[in-house]
Amino acid sequence: MANVQVHDKSFEIYLSEQTIQERIAALAAQINQDYAGKRPFFVTILNGSFMFAADLFKHLTIDAEICFIKLASYKGTKSTGNVITTIGLEDDLFGKDVVIVEDIVDTGKTLHNFLPKLEHQQPRSLKIATLLHKPEATQFPLTLDYIGFSIPNKFVVGYGLDYDGLGRNLKEIYQVIG
Numbered sequence: 001m002a003n004v005q006v007h008d009k010s011f012e013i014y015l016s017e018q019t020i021q022e023r024i025a026a027l028a029a030q031i032n033q034d035y036a037g038k039r040p041f042f043v044t045i046l047n048g049s050f051m052f053a054a055d056l057f058k059h060l061t062i063d064a065e066i067c068f069i070k071l072a073s074y075k076g077t078k079s080t081g082n083v084i085t086t087i088g089l090e091d092d093l094f095g096k097d098v099v100i101v102e103d104i105v106d107t108g109k110t111l112h113n114f115l116p117k118l119e120h121q122q123p124r125s126l127k128i129a130t131l132l133h134k135p136e137a138t139q140f141p142l143t144l145d146y147i148g149f150s151i152p153n154k155f156v157v158g159y160g161l162d163y164d165g166l167g168r169n170l171k172e173i174y175q176v177i178g
């Protein structure tokens with residue numbers, strides 16, 4: 001599909017299914033190499049990352065574990081910003097080689113706020129894999145270890161990413177027109 005309509009906005013194709021799948025296979029090959037002899041533990045941040053995590057995980061040939069968590073941010077009473085709580089992170093990450101899986105890093109705020117929570121559990125190593133990164137939009141310092149695509153600062157939908165609840169089921173990634 002070249003163009004799609006989601007709610008009130010029109011989107012044009014930006015990354016085809018084949019382009020996405022080839023890049024994910026390459027990322028997985030890199031991870032297989034980097035974690036050879038180890039057993040990485042993938043922490044997937046819902047909702048948007050579910051498709052990326054599933055496709056990435058299918059390409060892994062090393063032993064690996066995966067869990068899915070949800071972040072809930074609340075407006076704190078303090079002026080310092082949001083407090084992030086995690087739902088579903090029951091596993092003990094102490095001594096594990098943890099890889100966070102995200103669909104997109106935009107401002108970087110979500111991961112910047114969440115990382116200290118994971119670091120607190122003292123994993124042996126902690127890396128980030130994100131399918132998409134908007135470098136022009138990122139305001140919070142983060143080291144991104146595996147990046148699928150660096151993209152312009154435009155709103156995207158598809159392949160797990162939604163616009164107001166819709167669009168997640170698209171196999172391709174679309175960019176807003178205008």
Ligand SMILES: O=P(O)(O)OC[C@H]1O[C@H](OP(=O)(O)OP(=O)(O)O)[C@H](O)[C@@H]1O
Pocket residue numbers: 045046047048049102103104105106107108109110111161162
């Ligand atoms: O770098 P940031 O500016 O913090 O943005 C990135 C976050 O935004 C998206 O989640 P969203 O809040 O849209 O939730 P969803 O995954 O459930 O759709 C995405 O999955 C990241 O977690």
Ligand SMILES: Nc1nc2[nH]cnc2c(=O)[nH]1
Pocket residue numbers: 104106154155156157158161162163
């Ligand atoms: N769907 C979607 N979610 C986001 N969360 C942060 N940036 C984006 C984006 O461009 N698209």
